Amino acid sequence: MSPEMFDENVYYRSNSRKVSLTIVFLVLAVLTAFFSIFLSKIGDLSFEATWEILKAHLSGTSVDNEIHDLVVWEYNVPRAIMGLFVGAGLAVGGAVMQALMRNPLADPYTTGVASGASLGAVMFFTMGISLLSLDNYTLATTTNALILSMIPTMAIVLISQHKHITPTTMILAGIAIMYVFRAATSLMMFVADPESVEEAYIWSVGTLGSASWDNIWFVAGSVTVISVLLLLVSNQVTIMTAGDRSASTMGVWAKPLRIICLLLIAIMTAIMVSFTGTIGFMGLVAPHIARVFVGSNMRYLIPCSAALGSLILIGADCLAKTISMTGMPVGVITSIIGGPIFIILLIKGAKKVWF
Amino acid sequence: MQSVTVDGVDFAYGSGELILKDVTIDIRNPQLISIIGPNGVGKSTLIHCMNRILTPRKGTVMVDDVNVEEYKVKELAKKMGYVPYSANDTFPLTVVDTILMGRNPHRKWKSLHDDMQVVKEVLEMMDITPLAMRPFNELSAGQHQRVMLARGLAQEPEILLLDEPTANLDIRHQMDVIRLLKQLSVKRGIVVIMISHDLNIAAKYSDNIIMMSEGTIYAVGKPVDVITPESVKAVYGVDTDVVLSDGRPHMMIRDHGFSEEDAATPEGSTVSGVTTSGMNG
Amino acid sequence: MSGGEDIEVQYTHHVQRRLIFIAFCTLGVILVAGFSLTINGRGIGFLECYEYIINHILGTEYPFRSDAWFDDYVLWNTYVPRIVMGILVGCGLAVCGVAMQSLMNNPLADPYTVGISDGACFGAVAAIVTGFSLSSVMGSMGVVTNAFVGGLIPAMIIVLLSSIVRLSPATTILIGVAMSYIFSGLETTIMMTADADTLKEAYLWQIGTLNGMTWERCYIPMILTIVGSAFLMYSSKNLNLLSLGDSSAKSLGLNVDQFRTLCMLIVAFLVASLVSFVGVIGFVGLVAPHLVRMLLGGDNKFVMPASMMLGSLFVLFADLLSRVLIYPGELRVGLIISMIGAPIFLYMIVRKKKGYGEVF
Numbered sequence: 004m005s006p007e008m009f010d011e012n013v014y015y016r017s018n019s020r021k022v023s024l025t026i027v028f029l030v031l032a033v034l035t036a037f038f039s040i041f042l043s044k045i046g047d048l049s050f051e052a053t054w055e056i057l058k059a060h061l062s063g064t065s066v067d068n069e070i071h072d073l074v075v076w077e078y079n080v081p082r083a084i085m086g087l088f089v090g091a092g093l094a095v096g097g098a099v100m101q102a103l104m105r106n107p108l109a110d111p112y113t114t115g116v117a118s119g120a121s122l123g124a125v126m127f128f129t130m131g132i133s134l135l136s137l138d139n140y141t142l143a144t145t146t147n148a149l150i151l152s153m154i155p156t157m158a159i160v161l162i163s164q165h166k167h168i169t170p171t172t173m174i175l176a177g178i179a180i181m182y183v184f185r186a187a188t189s190l191m192m193f194v195a196d197p198e199s200v201e202e203a204y205i206w207s208v209g210t211l212g213s214a215s216w217d218n219i220w221f222v223a224g225s226v227t228v229i230s231v232l233l234l235l236v237s238n239q240v241t242i243m244t245a246g247d248r249s250a251s252t253m254g255v256w257a258k259p260l261r262i263i264c265l266l267l268i269a270i271m272t273a274i275m276v277s278f279t280g281t282i283g284f285m286g287l288v289a290p291h292i293a294r295v296f297v298g299s300n301m302r303y304l305i306p307c308s309a310a311l312g313s314l315i316l317i318g319a320d321c322l323a324k325t326i327s328m329t330g331m332p333v334g335v336i337t338s339i340i341g342g343p344i345f346i347i348l349l350i351k352g353a354k355k356v357w358f
Numbered sequence: 359m360q361s362v363t364v365d366g367v368d369f370a371y372g373s374g375e376l377i378l379k380d381v382t383i384d385i386r387n388p389q390l391i392s393i394i395g396p397n398g399v400g401k402s403t404l405i406h407c408m409n410r411i412l413t414p415r416k417g418t419v420m421v422d423d424v425n426v427e428e429y430k431v432k433e434l435a436k437k438m439g440y441v442p443y444s445a446n447d448t449f450p451l452t453v454v455d456t457i458l459m460g461r462n463p464h465r466k467w468k469s470l471h472d473d474m475q476v477v478k479e480v481l482e483m484m485d486i487t488p489l490a491m492r493p494f495n496e497l498s499a500g501q502h503q504r505v506m507l508a509r510g511l512a513q514e515p516e517i518l519l520l521d522e523p524t525a526n527l528d529i530r531h532q533m534d535v536i537r538l539l540k541q542l543s544v545k546r547g548i549v550v551i552m553i554s555h556d557l558n559i560a561a562k563y564s565d566n567i568i569m570m571s572e573g574t575i576y577a578v579g580k581p582v583d584v585i586t587p588e589s590v591k592a593v594y595g596v597d598t599d600v601v602l603s604d605g606r607p608h609m610m611i612r613d614h615g616f617s618e619e620d621a622a623t624p625e626g627s628t629v630s631g632v633t634t635s636g637m638n639g
Numbered sequence: 640m641s642g643g644e645d646i647e648v649q650y651t652h653h654v655q656r657r658l659i660f661i662a663f664c665t666l667g668v669i670l671v672a673g674f675s676l677t678i679n680g681r682g683i684g685f686l687e688c689y690e691y692i693i694n695h696i697l698g699t700e701y702p703f704r705s706d707a708w709f710d711d712y713v714l715w716n717t718y719v720p721r722i723v724m725g726i727l728v729g730c731g732l733a734v735c736g737v738a739m740q741s742l743m744n745n746p747l748a749d750p751y752t753v754g755i756s757d758g759a760c761f762g763a764v765a766a767i768v769t770g771f772s773l774s775s776v777m778g779s780m781g782v783v784t785n786a787f788v789g790g791l792i793p794a795m796i797i798v799l800l801s802s803i804v805r806l807s808p809a810t811t812i813l814i815g816v817a818m819s820y821i822f823s824g825l826e827t828t829i830m831m832t833a834d835a836d837t838l839k840e841a842y843l844w845q846i847g848t849l850n851g852m853t854w855e856r857c858y859i860p861m862i863l864t865i866v867g868s869a870f871l872m873y874s875s876k877n878l879n880l881l882s883l884g885d886s887s888a889k890s891l892g893l894n895v896d897q898f899r900t901l902c903m904l905i906v907a908f909l910v911a912s913l914v915s916f917v918g919v920i921g922f923v924g925l926v927a928p929h930l931v932r933m934l935l936g937g938d939n940k941f942v943m944p945a946s947m948m949l950g951s952l953f954v955l956f957a958d959l960l961s962r963v964l965i966y967p968g969e970l971r972v973g974l975i976i977s978m979i980g981a982p983i984f985l986y987m988i989v990r991k992k993k994g995y996g997e998v999f
Binding site for chain 2: 007008009011013014017101102105106107238239241242244245246248249251252253254255256294298299300
């Protein structure tokens with residue numbers, strides 16, 4: 004017997020360090036979100052004025068300047084909240100998807116959610132088809148997107164009932180379905196008049212601008228509930244990364260768990276995409292950055308990805324607001340700024356953590 | 359008492375050729391059992407059928423006299439541990455986290471502290487305490503193997519299946535691991551079933567040996583009865599001498615080394631005096 | 640050694656099967672090309688088309704402005720370039736797909752993995768929306784040059800990076816993905832500033848089409864495709880080595896890093912030239928190699944020519960459909976390819992047997 008036993012406190016300490024890091028990111032995210040409320044390009048809306056409006060709303064008194072009130076309370080505040088939740092949701096979806104598929108390139112859109120949503124929206128913009136025959140413009144687009152975004156995932160779930168389906172073939176199936184949906188989208192764009200094309204295109208670009216008190220509840224609710232559910236099975240998902248066979252010998256039945264998680268992620272992503280359009284790259288990158296800090300144990304990776312995702316998306320949105328109030332969509336910022344940062348991270352050898 | 363009963367099992371991938379043909383074995387009582395046989399005779403397939411990774415085309419597998427198909431996945435995992443030949447490390451964890459995976463079937467809502475005690479113990483057993491906080495992908499093949507073993511042990515199963523547990527280990531660690539497995543079977547009353555390619559180690563420590571040939575069981579029994587020059591010749595096609603040491607068979611390959619004469623014969627025509635085509639058949 | 644001949648016979652059969660497959664695909668390409676040529680608005684028949692082409696190649700002169708002269712003129716200058724480009728696109732994308740999948744050691748890789756398509760789109764969109772062109776040529780050639788240069792940028796950055804630090808295939812893919820995102824982000828930024836008509840034009844540019852091909856547009860892709868695929872075919876053995884993993888390939892005497900960089904450059908030039916003339920045609924580069932591997936196994940020596948032929952057949956067939964479906968108008972070939980290719984691919988995935996494990 005060797006004299007030294009493993010000191011379990013080392014393990015506990017490393018875990019507490021992961022938790023505290025996550026809390027730090029979370030606090031930073033909330034602070035940034037708060038800061039983003041004050042970023043408005045309305046000329047005479049000063050810092051103090053914004054503060055007054057916030058205070059007034061929190062204490063229940065009325066506000067004098069209605070336009071300012073509208074900008075701060077009806078626009079900036081929901082937008083900040085939306086950013087927090089969408090960032091978290093995409094990052095959690097990405098982290099779990101990567102583990103489920105055992106593939107570092109997977110993201111929440113891997114099962115074709117975004118392509119389905121685009122098709123739904125384009126269907127309404129170019130041909131005026133509303134699947135639930137709604138007249139309300141926003142509602143029709145959103146419901147169309149929501150319904151169609153679930154179809155690719157459903158197809159993959161059906162396909163994966165087949166015996167030989169591995170995670171890789173599921174990804175390939177996702178790509179195939181995505182191509183069909185994109186082709187259908189393009190076909191509609193092809194025959195549509197330019198104005199509808201423009202509308203549809205702008206809809207598909209990821210932005211937080213459409214956030215309002217009416218719709219953030221769906222996003223916040225679904226992200227919270229589904230992230231918690233995923234966190235509850237995080238240990239099982241971690242074991243699944245050891246391979247389906249090994250997982251089954253350790254008491255985790257991989258196939259049904261994978262399908263359940265896929266569906267949960269699809270629902271969450273579908274709701275987010277329907278309200279914000281496709282915000283790319285977040286779901287892929289945030290988990291990888293989180294891995295650098297907390298490793299690949301899903302129990303710590305899920306919360307840390309969520310916090311980092313919120314932080315990154317809100318940060319990008321602050322930047323988008325600074326560059327231009329309405330023109331610059333946040334999805335573009337995450338891609339243009341996030342891309343180089345990700346490449347630097349990869350080259351710097353942080354890759355050791357995930358390969 | 360635990361038992362694994364394989365009864366008339368046929369197995370094939372899809373509609374392909376049969377890999378296991380009417381295999382029947384009955385394993386009872388704590389012991390160390392080695393499964394031996396040439397490459398590709400279905401040793402791993404047999405083990406995979408035992409722990410339900412694969413489903414036989416025909417026949418049944420019973421664990422503790424209950425059909426494996428009827429177990430809940432967690433219940434089976436509590437009964438039966440499995441140490442695979444190689445491990446996936448797409449998203450590597452630390453060694454402690456990897457071993458903690460093995461505790462999954464026993465996980466209660468709040469049991470990390472108890473689980474840690476088991477982890478500490480198996481780290482010690484496998485002589486990998488200093489590696490505890492290292493990422494899995496930075497370890498050597500031998501260290502990987504010991505981590506996987508530790509994970510299997512942390513599962514505290516009543517039956518432990520191992521696929522070539524000593525393949526990547528140096529001789530000291532081979533000895534340690536085999537002695538440990540033997541000890542587990544004696545002290546903790548575990549049935550240990552391992553696939554081995556080292557006939558001498560298998561013979562030295564196993565209570566029983568299963569010798570497989572082309573998808574069937576060629577011989578089962580005490581090492582002395584199974585490992586004989588005749589059976590080795592028949593199954594592996596290699597000429598050997600078997601001597602007894604401490605009542606256990608020890609096999610020596612009957613080959614004179616490489617002589618001038620061999621250098622003169624055409625390349626690849628013989629392997630220890632047996633034609634290669636014979637080996638393939 | 641009784642087994643020896645058996646193995647030899649088996650191997651011969653094995654090779655023959657592959658050659659027969661390639662021959663069938665080639666025959667298919669010729670037939671579909673013929674059918675496609677019959678949609679020519681002048682009523683030239685199936686066999687006549689072949690006749691005109693052979694005669695043209697043999698240098699037959701027709702009396703000026705006679706019927707035959709017009710037939711020959713229209714066929715040769717309007718419809719044949721389209722077919723030729725279709726074949727080039729099919730061959731080029733398929734061979735690059737095979738090469739990338741081997742180079743990256745990843746079944747999900749395709750010719751666009753390192754971001755070529757997004758770079759090219761960015762270049763093209765910049766030309767269409769802002770009128771900015773690198774070549775000071777306005778109009779459609781300006782778009783082409785921009786797309787070509789844009790398509791090369793991501794690949795060049797990766798090549799440059801790989802000369803500074805050692806990049807594993809997995810890292811390369813991730814960098815490629817990041818590159819795609821960066822360029823599509825830039826592209827979106829430009830698109831947002833465009834008015835509706837320009838936006839639609841720019842959007843549609845991205846969907847591949849073979850419409851309006853001329854011989855002048857075929858030359859550059861033709862040279863690059865021939866040179867590139869010849870080199871890649873010649874290197875098929877080295878690509879096979881890469882599938883064993885980098886260290887094994889090195890020990891078998893391959894300068895892995897240099898080889899990978901060289902191949903990547905060739906793929907980049909080839910694909911950028913194709914994309915800049917026809918737009919993005921997806922799926923061929925991903926699917927043709929997979930289909931071939933499912934049918935013929937993983938040896939690149941056969942996978943390459945077979946994928947090239949299958950890819951061409953696929954593109955020509957899709958092009959034929961795109962013209963027949965809403966005749967006299969036409970759809971875009973990129974759309975048709977996704978529409979018919981994806982279901983076929985799905986079907987193959989679902990019913991694949993064991994033994995395709997060499998890819999997955």
